[in-house]
Amino acid sequence: MEPYPLTFEPILKEKVWGGRTLERFGKKLPDSISIGESWELADLPASIQDGRSVISNGPLAGNTLEGNFPLLIKFLDACDNLSVQVHPSVAYAKSHQEAHLKSEAWIILDTTPEGRIYVGLREGTTEETLRTSLANDTVPELLNAIDVKKGECYYLPSGTCHALGAGVLVAEVQTPSDTTFRVWDWGRIGREMHVNQAMECIDFDAPSLTFTQPESLQSGDFLTTHFVDTPFFSIERVEARVDTELELVIDETPVVLMVVEGHAKITHAVPLDAPVGTTILLPTGVTNAIMSMPKGTAVLRFDVPDKLRLAH
Numbered sequence: 674m675e676p677y678p679l680t681f682e683p684i685l686k687e688k689v690w691g692g693r694t695l696e697r698f699g700k701k702l703p704d705s706i707s708i709g710e711s712w713e714l715a716d717l718p719a720s721i722q723d724g725r726s727v728i729s730n731g732p733l734a735g736n737t738l739e740g741n742f743p744l745l746i747k748f749l750d751a752c753d754n755l756s757v758q759v760h761p762s763v764a765y766a767k768s769h770q771e772a773h774l775k776s777e778a779w780i781i782l783d784t785t786p787e788g789r790i791y792v793g794l795r796e797g798t799t800e801e802t803l804r805t806s807l808a809n810d811t812v813p814e815l816l817n818a819i820d821v822k823k824g825e826c827y828y829l830p831s832g833t834c835h836a837l838g839a840g841v842l843v844a845e846v847q848t849p850s851d852t853t854f855r856v857w858d859w860g861r862i863g864r865e866m867h868v869n870q871a872m873e874c875i876d877f878d879a880p881s882l883t884f885t886q887p888e889s890l891q892s893g894d895f896l897t898t899h900f901v902d903t904p905f906f907s908i909e910r911v912e913a914r915v916d917t918e919l920e921l922v923i924d925e926t927p928v929v930l931m932v933v934e935g936h937a938k939i940t941h942a943v944p945l946d947a948p949v950g951t952t953i954l955l956p957t958g959v960t961n962a963i964m965s966m967p968k969g970t971a972v973l974r975f976d977v978p979d980k981l982r983l984a985h
Contacts (some may be wrong), residue, residue, distance in 0.1 A: 698950030935970030
């Protein structure tokens with residue numbers, strides 16, 4: 674079968690910190706339920722419930738994605754603060770077979786004026802001071818708070834203590850892991866904490882992460898912002914400055930596109946309508962595909978490094 678652009682049924686996740694904002698991105702949310710995450714492209718092990726995407730278009734519709742795809746891509750709607758948490762460090766993952774690295778990036782799609790994220794512990798924080806802060810419910814005093822704006826990107830390597838703040842809507846790309854160790858939950862009760870595991874993963878001597886937002890560059894009909902290159906993925910944002918078209922030819926590695934502004938369409942033997950909120954997997958070998966992008970339409974592009982693809 675000739676490869677064609679694939680879309681998927683969203684996997685909606687109820688969260689105590691979620692809301693209804695994802696309706697703006699075309700998600701049909703169940704009534705009276707707070708949805709925090711929409712898993713757009715997932716290929717996790719069968720042991721994880723609802724962890725594998727189902728194709729929604731073309732001849733393969735109804736089939737699950739079962740190729741060990743090395744990225745997990747989501748929308749996150751934080752109407753309240755997410756728990757302060759950490760994902761396994763490299764050393765922890767090596768010594769605990771059930772734990773997996775979870776390096777991730779957040780692209781800010783919208784935020785309230787007060788929107789912020791929390792990334793890393795303040796310089797001088799030790800395990801002892803963090804444990805004391807946990808006992809006294811003063812954890813925010815030890816976190817680096819960053820006020821965020823729409824259009825920014827933040828890369829968080831696995832092992833970074835972090836939290837997404839209330840009022841922030843993001844697109845998230847991460848390595849395919851669901852291993853999360855909660856440290857503190859803003860006074861909420863009833864959810865399991867994993868303090869001892871988190872302490873093993875946090876590098877208290879690590880320098881603080883720094884973030885520099887790149888400048889957008891205009892090339893022809895497009896405004897392109899190259900956010901990050903990591904060992905696991907690269908990210909850029911492509912915006913149409915006029916009504917235009919983009920040829921889609923995928924040679925070496927698959928590409929994921931997420932429509933975050935406007936309304937795109939793909940002309941192909943298997944055509945595709947792609948309103949805002951649509952996530953598209955372009956498999957290796959896709960040809961004869963043209964994406965029509967009216968002025969103002971913007972997509973996030975996620976690329977998989979070739980070495981990582983071959984390792985899977």
